[in-house]
Amino acid sequence: MKGRSLAAGVAALLALAGGAFAADKPVMIGLEIPLSPPGDPSAGQLIRRGGELAVEYVNNEMKGILGGRPIALAVQDSQGRTEAGIAGYRRLVGEEQVIGVTGFFHSSVNIAVNEVANELGVPTISTQASAADITAKHYEVAFRTHAIDPIRVQTFIEFFTKQNYKRISLVAETTDYGIGIAEETERQNDEKKLGLTLQKITFDHSATDLTPQLLQVKAFKPDLVVNIGVGQPLDLLIDQAETIGLLPQTPMLLSYDAPVRPQWWQLHPKNGNGIYFIAYYSPQQKLSDLGNWFAKRYQEKFNEPPVYSSLNGFGDVMILAEAADQAKSTDPKAIIKALETGTFKNWAATPVTFPSAAGVYWHNWSPPILILKYTEPNQDWRNATLVLEHVGTAP
Numbered sequence: 057m058k059g060r061s062l063a064a065g066v067a068a069l070l071a072l073a074g075g076a077f078a079a080d081k082p083v084m085i086g087l088e089i090p091l092s093p094p095g096d097p098s099a100g101q102l103i104r105r106g107g108e109l110a111v112e113y114v115n116n117e118m119k120g121i122l123g124g125r126p127i128a129l130a131v132q133d134s135q136g137r138t139e140a141g142i143a144g145y146r147r148l149v150g151e152e153q154v155i156g157v158t159g160f161f162h163s164s165v166n167i168a169v170n171e172v173a174n175e176l177g178v179p180t181i182s183t184q185a186s187a188a189d190i191t192a193k194h195y196e197v198a199f200r201t202h203a204i205d206p207i208r209v210q211t212f213i214e215f216f217t218k219q220n221y222k223r224i225s226l227v228a229e230t231t232d233y234g235i236g237i238a239e240e241t242e243r244q245n246d247e248k249k250l251g252l253t254l255q256k257i258t259f260d261h262s263a264t265d266l267t268p269q270l271l272q273v274k275a276f277k278p279d280l281v282v283n284i285g286v287g288q289p290l291d292l293l294i295d296q297a298e299t300i301g302l303l304p305q306t307p308m309l310l311s312y313d314a315p316v317r318p319q320w321w322q323l324h325p326k327n328g329n330g331i332y333f334i335a336y337y338s339p340q341q342k343l344s345d346l347g348n349w350f351a352k353r354y355q356e357k358f359n360e361p362p363v364y365s366s367l368n369g370f371g372d373v374m375i376l377a378e379a380a381d382q383a384k385s386t387d388p389k390a391i392i393k394a395l396e397t398g399t400f401k402n403w404a405a406t407p408v409t410f411p412s413a414a415g416v417y418w419h420n421w422s423p424p425i426l427i428l429k430y431t432e433p434n435q436d437w438r439n440a441t442l443v444l445e446h447v448g449t450a451p
Contacts, residue, residue, distance in 0.1 A: 082128035083121060083386055085376050086148035086157035086178075087369075088141060088169065094262055095136025096287035098317055099161045099365050103183055104131065106362070106369025107159065109353055113370075114377050117349070121381040129373070130154055134165045136261075136287070141165035142172055149178045155386045156181065156379070158372040161365075162286070163187030163233040173197040178388045179395060181372045184312075184365060187232040188240070188416040196392055199410050199419040201372055201402065203336060205240040206416060208311070211334070211425040211446040212282065213244060215309070216252065218444060221279040225255045227269060227293060228284035234258070237284050237311060261289060266296050274302050281308045290314055291323055298327045307332060315430065316363045316437040329433045332443065335426040337364040339438045346374065347403030361438060364423075371402030395419075 087107050089100035107129055115126045130152035132144030141162075148154045157173070158181040160166035166185040173180050174195045182190050182200035186208060191200050216224060226241055228234035238256050245252045255276045257269045270293070273281060281302065283293045290310060297303040310333040314320065321328055339361065343351060350370050354362040362370075378401065380386055383394040396419070400408040410419040424447050428440040 080125065082126045083377070083380060084128055084130050084152050084154045085373055086145070086152065086154035087129050087131045087159040087373070088134050088144050088148070088157050088165070088180075089131065089159040089369075090136045090161055090165075090287075091131075091133035092135050093288065095134060095162060095165075098319065099184065099287075100133070100159075102317070102363060102365035103159050103161065103369035104129075105354070105358065106350075106366035106371070107373045109350060109357070109366075110370045110373035110377070112353070113346075113349065113374070121377050122384065122386070127373075127377050134160075134162065136162045136165065138164050138168035141169050145169045145172055145180075146176075149176050154178065155388065155391055156376040158376060159183050159369060160185045160190075162231070163190060163236065164231050166190050167232055170195055170198045177392075179376075179392050181375065183368050183372050185233070187236040189232065189236075191418045191420050192416040194412075194418045196396075197388075199395055201368060201375070201408060201421050201423075203422050203425050204416050204420060205236045206244070207422055207446070208237060208334065208425060209240045209244050211427065211444065212241060212309070213248075213250065214446055215332075215427050215444050216250075216280070219280070222251075223253045223255075223276065223278045223280075225257060225273045225276055225278040225281045226284060227257045227259070227266075227273060227281060229261045229286060229289055230258050231261055231286070233286060234261075234284045241282075259285075259289070261286070263289065264292070266292055267300060270297055270300055270302055273297075274300060274306075278306060281306055282311060283308055284311045286312070294324060294327055294331070303327055304330050309427070310334060313337075313364055315428075315440075317365075318360060320437070321434050325433070329430050329435070332427055332429045335364065335428050335437075336423045337367055338426055338428070338442060340442070341424070342405040343403055344401055344405050346371075346401045347405070350403055363437075367403040368423075371404070371408070374402055375400045375408060 091100045134141040156179045160182045163185040226238045228238040313335040379394040383390040427444040
C-alpha cells in the first residue's frame with residue numbers, strides 16, 4: 057500500500073509538471089549511466105555524448121516539445137552497481153521529476169532499477185543492456201532498444217557454424233549479463249541439437265587475476281574463446297590470455313563492441329589485432345535523416361565518427377522526447393501509452409516500435425548484430441572486416 061501511495065504521489069507531481077509550469081520549464085529526462093568503476097565509464101561517457109546531442113537537436117532544430125518547452129538531462133552515475141542504480145533512479149524520479157530514465161548499460165543495474173520503476177511508474181529504456189529479464193517480466197514501464205541475449209546468441213551460433221568452430225570456451229563474468237549469455241548459449245545448443253562442445257568458465261567482475269580460469273581454458277584446447285567480460289575484465293582477459301600463450305593461437309570473440317572505442321588501440325596496441333567482436337552499427341549501414349544529422353554533428357563536435365553507444369544514447373533520449381510530444385503530456389502513464397502505441401525516429405533507418413510481444417521480446421526494438429574483425433594493427437574500426445550480419449528475429 058505504501059508503494060502504491062508513493063507511486064501515486066510521484067505521478068501527481070509529474071502530471072502537475074506537465075500543465076502548471078511555465079512554457080519554458082525544461083522537460084527533464086533521466087540518464088542513468090556508468091561513470092566510474094566497477095562500471096564501464098567509457099561507455100557511460102559515450103552514451104552521455106549522444107544524450108547531450110539529443111538535447112541540442114530537440115531544443116535547436118525542433119524548437120522544443122509540447123508547444124516549445126526545451127528538454128534537459130539529469131544524470132546519475134550507476135557505477136555499474138545495483139545499489140547506486142536504484143538510488144540514482146529514485147533521485148531522478150523524486151527530485152528531478154524526470155519523464156523517463158534511459159542510458160542503462162549494465163544489465164544488473166537495469167534489472168534492479170526496473171523493480172523500483174514498476175513501483176513508481178516512471179518508464180525506463182535500456183540503451184545497451186541485453187539480459188533477458190529486463191523485458192521478460194513484461195513490466196509496463198520497461199522498454200529496450202538493444203540486442204537481447206537470444207538474438208545475440210543466434211549471432212554467435214551462426215558465426216560458429218560459418219567458421220566451423222566446434223569446441224567453444226565461454227568465459228563469463230558472474231553478472232546477469234555474463235551468466236545470461238552463457239546459459240542462453242547452452243540452451244540454444246541443446247534445443248537446436250547443434251552438437252557443440254561447450255566449456256563454461258565464470259569469474260567475479262571485480263577479479264584482478266584471471267590466469268587460473270584461462271589456464272583451464274587453455275587445457276580445454278578450444279577452437280574459439282568467447283570473452284563475456286565487460287569493461288576492465290574484458291581487457292584483462294585479452295592481456296592475460298596473451299601472457300599464457302592462449303592468444304593469438306586461439307581466436308577470441310568479444311561479446312560486445314568495446315573495440316570500436318577510440319582508446320582500443322591504446323589499450324591493446326599489440327594484441328588487439330585479429331580479435332573478432334560484436335557490433336551493432338557500421339558506417340556502411342543506412343541512417344535515418346535524424347541519424348545523418350547526428351553523425352555530422354558528432355564528427356564536428358568530437359572530431360571522430362560516432363559509435364553505437366553514442367548513437368543509441370542519442371536515439372533513446374529522442375524517443376522519450378518524441379513520446380512526450382505525442383502524448384501531449386509529461387504524465388508517466390501517458391508516456392508509457394505513447395511508447396507502446398507510437399512509432400519513433402532514432403538514428404537507424406528502421407522506425408522504432410515497442411510491441412507487446414511474447415517472452416523477452418516484450419517492448420523491445422533491436423538493431424542488426426554484426427561481427428567484425430580487425431585484420432591489421434591500428435586499423436580504423438570503420439574499415440574492420442565485416443564477417444557476419446545477423447538481423448535479429450524471434451525464434
